[in-house]
Amino acid sequence: METKSATSVERSQQLFDRAKELFPGGVNSPVRAFKSVGGTPLFMKKGNGSSIWDEDGNEYTDFCCSWGPLILGHNHPNVYQKIVETLQNGASFGTPTQLENELGELILSKNPFIDKIRFVSSGTEAVMSAIRLARGYTGRDKIVKFEGCYHGHCDSLLVKAGSGLATLGTSSSEGVPESFANETIVLPLNDNEALHNCLNEHAKEIACIIIEPIPANNGLLLQELDFLKELRKQCTAHGILLFFDEVISGFRVAFAGAAEYYQIQPDLVTYGKIIGGGLPVGAYGASKEIMGHVAPEGGVYQAGTLSGNPVAMAAGIAQLSECAKDGFYEDQEARTKAFIEPINHYAKEKGYDFEMVQIGSIFWLNFDGKKTIRAAAQINPDMNKFKILFHSLLQKGVYLGPSGYEVGFVSQAHTPEILEKAGKKIMQALDEVYAAI
Numbered sequence: 065m066e067t068k069s070a071t072s073v074e075r076s077q078q079l080f081d082r083a084k085e086l087f088p089g090g091v092n093s094p095v096r097a098f099k100s101v102g103g104t105p106l107f108m109k110k111g112n113g114s115s116i117w118d119e120d121g122n123e124y125t126d127f128c129c130s131w132g133p134l135i136l137g138h139n140h141p142n143v144y145q146k147i148v149e150t151l152q153n154g155a156s157f158g159t160p161t162q163l164e165n166e167l168g169e170l171i172l173s174k175n176p177f178i179d180k181i182r183f184v185s186s187g188t189e190a191v192m193s194a195i196r197l198a199r200g201y202t203g204r205d206k207i208v209k210f211e212g213c214y215h216g217h218c219d220s221l222l223v224k225a226g227s228g229l230a231t232l233g234t235s236s237s238e239g240v241p242e243s244f245a246n247e248t249i250v251l252p253l254n255d256n257e258a259l260h261n262c263l264n265e266h267a268k269e270i271a272c273i274i275i276e277p278i279p280a281n282n283g284l285l286l287q288e289l290d291f292l293k294e295l296r297k298q299c300t301a302h303g304i305l306l307f308f309d310e311v312i313s314g315f316r317v318a319f320a321g322a323a324e325y326y327q328i329q330p331d332l333v334t335y336g337k338i339i340g341g342g343l344p345v346g347a348y349g350a351s352k353e354i355m356g357h358v359a360p361e362g363g364v365y366q367a368g369t370l371s372g373n374p375v376a377m378a379a380g381i382a383q384l385s386e387c388a389k390d391g392f393y394e395d396q397e398a399r400t401k402a403f404i405e406p407i408n409h410y411a412k413e414k415g416y417d418f419e420m421v422q423i424g425s426i427f428w429l430n431f432d433g434k435k436t437i438r439a440a441a442q443i444n445p446d447m448n449k450f451k452i453l454f455h456s457l458l459q460k461g462v463y464l465g466p467s468g469y470e471v472g473f474v475s476q477a478h479t480p481e482i483l484e485k486a487g488k489k490i491m492q493a494l495d496e497v498y499a500a501i
């Protein structure tokens with residue numbers, strides 16, 4: 065494909081104008097609309113390796129990676145091959161297939177934290193189903209979530225903190241009844257005191273505590289290991305299920321996700337994104353005993369017309385087979401560190417209040433660099449610097465997720481050379497940011 069300089073977005077603009085007549089806000093998922101950075105959302109046409117090309121022919125080094133699923137980069141030859149091979153036999157049967165067994169075996173053979181898994185079609189669906197399972201298993205109704213963690217758009221999790229600590233939640237979206245929101249308690253992250261206060265009052269009513277063990281939807285709010293261990297301890301003490309939502313961290317920081325990275329045993333886990341190799345797959349898993357409560361074995365109902373879809377299973381098998389190879393995660397982390405360290409060094413030398421926070425191959429651009437931020441309330445809500453950086457990087461041919469709260473992802477296709485080039489562009493863009501403010 066011919067590559068033009070990243071200035072003209074005429075075709076994207078035309079497509080967006082048309083899309084606005086077709087879809088609410090012109091998009092099929094809100095953050096794609098560029099609301100928080102302004103400008104025209106770019107309509108992508110093609111991806112290969114670490115690059116994507118928009119409809120105007122501009123090339124970008126992609127750090128969004130479809131919001132995380134593409135850990136091997138775009139159009140990995142093995143994933144492509146396996147999808148095409150499988151599709152030749154038909155797209156869907158609505159019956160069990162051998163491919164579901166293959167993906168299930170691949171995952172469970174390398175994941176000591178769960179005995180059984182159920183495939184669904186998105187992260188939201190996985191979380192929604194696992195919450196029902198937690199309630200069905202424990203016979204309790206309330207759930208605890210943390211402020212700043214995102215778990216998809218199911219009703220009981222579109223909830224923000226009410227007034228005061230450990231109070232019942234209030235809905236954060238129109239259309240979510242307050243009576244649903246009241247079943248969710250919202251706590252600040254990394255805060256043992258708030259946790260203990262909540263448990264003192266509500267422990268016997270709580271089915272599960274759900275957390276992104278690596279919170280990566282509202283900045284990258286790395287938790288202290290002691291806090292995660294305390295969660296484990298308190299859940300065990302009170303008969304509450306510890307629910308790790310690993311839709312981002314699963315297969316990203318280690319094959320078995322944050323549970324493996326931190327060596328903490330959750331009771332319930334959800335996966336999404338990477339598990340489907342770029343196609344729509346989610347999953348939830350737990351011990352044999354807990355999963356025995358899912359229909360048709362048990363009484364917690366959950367089903368899906370396209371669950372375990374063969375083409376999506378095939379993509380997942382091809383991608384996870386690469387992730388399962390020796391040294392895959394060590395290499396991902398080493399390349400990501402080598403990318404980030406010179407940028408942080410540069411920012412420090414220049415006196416910029418900026419730091420790239422990193423874990424595994426996830427990073428976040430923190431424009432409050434002097435602080436270690438572990439809870440949502442600590443994030444500076446002024447995203448103006450990010451906005452300038454974002455557009456400067458687009459001009460230079462680097463694509464980030466279009467919001468300062470979003471994290472970036474490094475894929476296997478981001479070679480050290482590509483990362484070094486992108487790193488230099490980020491340093492130049494930082495100069496522009498700090499010259500402009």
Ligand SMILES: Cc1ncc(COP(=O)(O)O)c(C=O)c1O
Nearest residue numbers: 186187188214215216311312336
């Ligand atoms: C931690 C977490 N859970 C759940 C979801 C929802 O997944 P999906 O967008 O596939 O419904 C997301 C999506 O970003 C997520 O990051």
